[in-house]
Amino acid sequence: MPSAVEVKGRVNGKRVPSKELDERIQELVRRGKRRLKVVADGQHGIGGRIWPTGETVKIKVVGAPGQRLGAMGMMGTEIVVEGSCSDDVGWINCGAKITVLGDVANGAHNAGAQGVLYVQGGGGARCDTLTKYNPRFDPIQSWYFRDVGDSFAEFKAGGIAVVCGVNPRNPDNVLGYRPCVGMVGGTIYFRGPTEGVSEDDVRVAELTDADWAWLKKHMKPFLKAVDRMGFYEALTRSPEEWRKIVALTPDERAERARSKRRSMAEFRRNVWFKGVGEGGIFADYITDERTIIPFTVTGELRRQRPVWENDKYAPPCAGYCPTGIPTHERTRLLREGHETDALDLVLKYSPFPGTVCGYVCPNLCMDHCSRQAYLSDPVDVSFLGRLSLERPAPRIETKRSERIAVIGGGPAGMSAAWQLRLRGYQVSLYEREPELGGKIYYCIPEDRLPREILAKEIERFRATGIEVHTGVEVDAAKYKEIYDAHDVVLLATGCHSPRVIPFPGYEHVVPGIVFLKEINARNPRDLTGKDVVVIGAGNVGMDICVEAFNCGARTVTAVDIQKPASFGKEQKMAKARGAEILYPKFTERYDPEEKRIYFKDGTSLPADVVFISIGETPELDYLPETIDRERGFVRVDPVGRTTDPKVFAVGDVTRPGLITNAIGSGLRAARYVHSLIAKTEYEDDRKEVIPYERIKFQWYDRARQNDLSRTCEGEAGKCMSCASCRDCHLCETTCYWGAISRRETEGGGYEYVVDDDKCIGCGFCAGVCPCGIWTMYEY
Structure with missing residues (x-):
């Protein structure tokens, strides 16, 4: 074994400053020295903050060490002091093993979290205060062969302390005056008498078999380290010679507080007068009878009441979801172990948990999640939505004779039909196209929504018994036929007529909705090597950008007259493929011969193909004049009523919006129709969103889950249960x-x-x- 390198605390008759001595020790460790002998001369902090190297660094200290020996000591550091130590040995110990062959002064192991302190003698005042416990590591240990001084273990929060009580300085009290005040965690094993333990914070108990086994196991290395093995048999003779101190649990504290509570009159009579004399400190000057006014009041005398x-409020997830899906209720059910109920809950609000929540929705719920606002990743609602894909439709409990027609098989129409069918109505749905789904089916690219996902949910939709008529063009005559044959009619024909800007050359511009329908019909146009410009940089415009690249485009540029309305994954996908977004850009003309588009700011772009995606308008020629329009859309009130009391309208035919807006409008209109027919009160369950500042995020951790380990329980555990x-x-x-x-x-x-x-x-x-x-x- 190599000899120890000596580090002197006094050189040429002059004391070495603590900082220089510490730098010398750190430098030797960096150079690979693992055995040091420090001849101390009052320097503080000896042996602390030595970063773990994977090898044990052993330090022997002789002479007179100063305060905070081993302070912030790290794992892999072992310090042996030949003699006694000054204050704060092992302060904030982080894993060092410290042996003192003598006494330690005040504050030993103060605020420590890991490591071991062996003391051959006794401890001073306030040893083991504020110690902590990290469940990732073994608890901190403090061993005292004799006794400890006053205020021992004050505010102790973790770790194990052992006081052997051999030849104590005070034979009547081995733990000093007022030990364990404010202690909230950890364990103290002691041998010998004690008094004045803080009964408001701790209780004294007998050792269990596990306690005794732990004590006997760890006693030998302690006694060997402090050269006191001759006491092993005496110290392990019987567990009855030992006792332990543990912190009260919150329930125990509350019970003790209640049992000790006293009235002001009792305090005045039994405590105050006893201490200062009968009548109080002003007894010689005041002779009139005094009434007692309490410091705190109850009942109607309070200034405020809880x-x-x-x-009362909606959590941000449900409040910002246009469909109103109560994600907080889903996570509550998951936390309580009701996984099936949690996955079925969303089907009461939407027939598309997998399609919409899981894939195509921009997830406003996640954008506004309190966890994302304060801590880390939001609850992954898209993951929860996809888990509901295989769940069957809710059971239809009642059957009703009323017949209701829904014209339009897109998300709004299917949502309304779904809700009404679940309430037992006879529902007929009419769709112009050969397939259900509307723009979800015909306009959303398959790389954003796998076709089989939508197919599963359409199959579940049909399984409810809704009478579906596809390939039916509803003109004025067909509308009247439907109107006369049903008790209520819901219009959900959407927006399918592309908006255009009549600039020179606009007739050569391709509507973006046409392009997307071509792709979903598996008839994409060849854009190989071409420069593409998309007018309109909303989310649909971003889909067009991505699909243009998929069709071979060389460059794709989206332009808009204002800051783009696109956001979320759609914009991210387009930019990731290489799309450029420019704004503000007002189109002046398109020259198909030059293959160039010109803007009013004097700039231009090469453009072999130009798509336009600035929205669509409804086709309302089939409707009678009794139904009012407003700016080209059907005019409705908040629950979807039109000017014909028998007709309701939902989705894009009333105003453009997200798919989830369409689902939400279908849901609310169906609820209102049900309240009318069933003669029940309509309840709008939308509430004010709870302000973020009411949520106490300090109670929640910042845990993030890896995608590969995501589980229902994990996502439910992340929910902060806002407002619930x-x-x-x-x-x-x-x-x-x-x-x-x-x-x-x-x-x-x-x-x-x-x-x-x-x-x-x-x-x-x-x-x-x-x-x-x-x-x-x-x-």
């Missing part, structure tokens, strides 16, 4: 006065209620609630 407002109570009992536990209690309600539910005679209106319940449920109202 109210449990569970589900998690039943965590934090409010109940935090309330010092016990004013909040949990009460079971009919149907297996629960609620938290406030006892106004106990509540002081402090607001702690609202302050700690992770989900923003409690609100304080002024009286």
